[in-house]
Amino acid sequence: MKKTFCSYHCIIPPDILRNVAQKGSEKQQEWAYKAIEESAQIRGQREVMALLGVASVAVPAGTKRRTIYDAGNKTFLPGKLVRGEGDAKSKDRAVNEAYDGAGKTYDFFLKIYERNSIDDRGMRLDSTVHYDVEYNNAFWNGNQMVYGDGDGQIFNGFTGCLDVIAHELTHGVTQFEAGLVYRNQPGALNESMSDVFGSLVKQYAKKQKADKADWLIGKGLLAKGIKGVALRSMKDPGTAYNDPLIGKDPQPAHMKDFVKTTRDNGGVHINSGIPNKAFYEVAIRIGGNAWEKAGRIWYITLRDRLRTSSQFQDCANLTFAVAKELYGATSTEAKAVQDGWNVVGIKVK
Amino acid sequence: MIVRHERSGGYAGITVKADVDSDTLSAKQANELKELVEKAFPSDQLQKKKTMPDQFNYEFSIEDAGKTQTYQVNDQTITDEIRALSKWLIATAQKKSR
Helix, strand or coil: CCCCCCHHHHCCCHHHHHHHHHHCCHHHHHHHHHHHHHHCCCCCHHHHHHHHCHHHHCCCCCCCCEEEEECCCCCCCCCEEEEECCCCCCCCHHHHHHHHHHHHHHHHHHHHHCCCCCCCCCCCEEEEECCCCCCCCEEECCCCEEECCCCCCCECCHHHCHHHHHHHHHHHHHHHCCCCCCCHHHHHHHHHHHHHHHHHHHHHHHCCCCCCCCCEECCCCECCCCCECCCEECCCCCCCEEECCCEECCCCCCHHHCCCCCHHHHHCCCCCHHHHHHHHHHHHHHCCCCCCCHHHHHHHHHHHHCCCCCCHHHHHHHHHHHHHHHHCCCCHHHHHHHHHHHHCCCCCC | CEEEEEEEECCCCCCEEEEEEHHHCCHHHHHHHHHHHHHHCCCCCCCCCCCCCCCEEEEEEEEECCEEEEEEEECCCCCHHHHHHHHHHHHHHHHHHC
16 A cells, blocks of 8 residues: 555645634644645745644643554554543553653653644644554654564564654654754754754653763663664764674764765764764763753754754854853853864864 | 665664575575565656655665666655565575575
8 A cells, every 4th residue: 555644635725724724623623734734844834834824723832632543563654543642541552652752752842941742833742653564663754653563583662762752753843943854964963853852851751860861762672682782872872782683883973983875864873973972971061950951952952043954063053152142151051062062073163 | 686675774773785686596486576576666656755754765776687777765655565575685685694
């Protein structure tokens, strides 16, 4: 069966969608809202939605709406609805993990950064579990999260890790804000933002200070027998795994080791090690809860400053500028940002 | 026929390679491969859509009778037939390397 996420939604004229979004029943509004989102997938969704006058369907902050679907080991999305907001626990562990993880991520962004869901307009959080057979992956398809069960040989189920769930949701945040293109350095920044907030959601849930956190991404995801502690280490990029079957963690921790490749959209999961390490260094220098200051600097940079084609150097300069604005030009926080980027070989300007 | 397959990207960013030469296969397996390839790529008309975050990229290079054809898809554009070919190639290449 062919997957057509967007085809029938995209052909509907915007003025009809706008009418439905404003005057339809709750269910129709939901549909129209989603269709508008889908038809403006690449960049500037908020401007498009503002243009269409969809403001009236924005959901008040604090209204968490989660929907979990089951693909039944097939690949048609979203699949069968199995748990909605407020519904009783499922017997299926993956369903509950996806539901709870999405909730923790939503709560984190609302409580810490006053953000109302992925789009800051109360967007419903849709997740599909049991995608495909033994699918060794999880992804964000532009509208929703999708989780595989893993093959049990290399990977366990992808809903088992809170940082994986928060990573996928953060891809949604990035899509609605900076819109970083998913290739080369902007793509690696996109990936790094997902790891940063993925890790922060986990640290917040565990009430861990920066120096007590493990800074690992995907801990517990590697199946028994695979030699490795996680998929990535923000503290020591390149050291997360080293195994005969899956190879060695290829992440660099410094610009001198930047990897040029056409694979993986230009190494987006590889070179993300560099900005990941920079964030870790900043958070450690500032100390305390990483989400409070380092996280806020990164969040505001992602929300207001980064653009679709921003490079590592831009991100360094912008986080430095934001730190100076928030905490003062001669603050320890601004100095920490400068020093943190220095460690990975980037001088802020 | 030589089929070279690479699956890169994904949340883990781990590249999986699977190269299979039908000359090294049993007649039954070689036939299976031929059928899977024919079903996967009946024409060159593949959808073009950007890879969304953490999706896999799938690359195929098929060398047959002196000609090489390459195909690229991602989790957004893959069909069930191409998925079946990818799974078969990865499973077969893994078995052969053991």
